[in-house]
Amino acid sequence: MKQRLSTLMAAAVMTAAFAVQAQQPMKKAPPPAKAAAPAKAKDGITAEFEKFREVLEEDNPAELFEAKGEDIWKHKKGPDGASMAQCDLGLGAGVVKGAYVQMPRYFADVGQVMDAERRIVHCMVKYLGYKEEDIRKQPFSNDSKTPDHVSVITYVAAQSRNMKIAVPQKHPKEIETFRIGREIFDYRAGPYDFSCATCHGSDGMRIRTQDLPNLRKPAEAIRAYQGWPGYRMTGGFMLTQQWRMNDCFRQQRFPEPAYLSDSITALLTYMTATANGQVYKGPGIKR
C-alpha cells in the first residue's frame, strides 16, 4: 500500500492534471493511468508524435553540435600543444569509436570510475587547457550558449551510433560503483519521500501522456539512455545525461547534485550497465 500511495503522489505532484489523474486510479491503484479511460485518445496523440518525431530525427540539429565537437576534438590545441588525441576514453588514446557506450568505466590514471561526460571534461581540462571552474559556471546549455564540452560529448556519443551498450563490470571499483548507484536509485528522501524507483522501479507507471520505463529491466533501462545527449526543441540546444539526472533530482524536490558528482556517476553506472546489450542510436531529439 505504501508503494501505491507513493505512485499516486508521483502523479499528484508532477502533473498539473492532478484532479483527473488522481480520481481515476483511486479505485484500483496498479496498473495506474494506463488502464484509465483517456488512454485511448492519448495513444492516438502518442502515435502522431512518434510519426513526426521520425521526421525530426532524420535531420537532427544535434549534428551541428556533433560537427562542432568533432572540430574541437580533432583540431583544438591546448596551451602546451596537446590535443584530444591524447585523451583515453577507455579504448586507448584518441580512440572515439565505440567509447561512449562503454562508459562509465574505471580509469587507472585517476583511480576512479568516470562516466563519459566526466571523462570528456577531465580530458578537456587536462589537454586543452579548459578551466574546470569555468565549466562548472555553466555546465549545461541554455538559450544563449551550448558549452564546448557539450558539443564534444555530442561528437563522442555520435561515434557510438548503432552500437551495443557494453559497460564493463570487472574492476572492483566498477562493481562497487554499480552497487552504490543501485542504492541511490532506491534511496527515498526529500520533502515527498521520493526515490528514482518511485516512478521508475516498477511496470506500468505514467505521468500525463508519458509512460515511464521500469529502469530495473534491461529492455526499458535503455530508454533512460536513448536519445541523450539530446537536441531540445524548446530553446534549440543540446542537453546531456548529467543534465537529465540533475533534472530528475529537481523533479523529486531533492537538492541538485554538484556537476560531475560521484553520485551521478554511480547512478549512470547502475542504469547504463543494466541496459548492457541494448543498441544505442546516437544523439537524439527531445521535446
Next chain:
Amino acid sequence: MDALRRTLLKGAGATGAIAAAIAAGVLKPSQALAAEWNKNAFEARDLAGALKGLGAGGAADSKDIVIKAPDIAENGAVVPVDVASNIPNTQSISVLVDKNPFPLAAHFDFANGALPQVAVRLKMGQTSNIHVIAKADGKSYVAAKEVKVTVGGCGG
C-alpha cells in the same frame, strides 16, 4: 534589383557566373538579395496584410497544394511542415501561420529544375491554421491545414 533577381531565376546564360560570383563572395548576397526581403509581407501582423504583401490577396482555393504537417505538434517550437504544389508551372510557395505575431514564415522561389516542394520547421505560438500560397502563371492559389499545439510535459 528585381531585374537581377529575375535574371538569376530565369537561368539565362549569365546566371551561372552570377551565382558563382555570389558563392565566391565577389558579389555579396546581402547586396544582391537580402535587400529584397519582402518587408511589407513579413512584417504584416495579420493574415490579410501578409497576403496583400505577397500580392496574393485573391488567391483561389486549391486541392493541388499538399501540406504535410502534424495534426497535433509535440512542441510548438519545432513544427515540421512539408509543402508541395501539383499546380503546373508553380514558381513560388509561401507558408503562413495565421495566429503567429507575424503570419508570414517563409517564401521560396523555385527555378532551374527545383521541384515546387519544400520542407521547413516552424515556430507556432498556439494552435493555428497554416496557409500555403502557390503562385503559377501569375495566379495565386491557397490551401490550409490546422495544427494543434500542445504544451507542458517532462524532460524526456
Next chain:
Amino acid sequence: MADPMKIRAQMQGDTADIRVLMSHPMETGQRKDPQGKVVPAHHIQSITATVAGKLVLDGQIGAAVSRNPVFGFKVKGVKAGDKVVITWVDNKGDKRTDEATIG
C-alpha cells in the same frame, strides 16, 4: 563567425534530394532574457541554393522559422557530382556559404 552548415545531397532516381541544417539562433525579437530585457530580433532573411552554378532555390524567411533551421528541397535535371552551394544572410548582415557535392 557563424558555424558551418550541414548539407546532404543525394540523387534519388533523376531527382536530387537536398537537405540542409543551419546553425542560427533565429531570435524573434519577442522573447525576454532572464533579466527581463527583450532579446533583439536576429534571424536569417535570405537563403539561396545553386546546383552546378545555377540558382535553384531563392528563399526569404522570417523569425517564425525554428532555431537552427532545417530545409529540404528537390531538384530535377542535375546529376551526381554536381556542386551544391548554399548561402544564408541574416538581418544583421552576417552570412555563411557552404557547399557539398551531390552523391
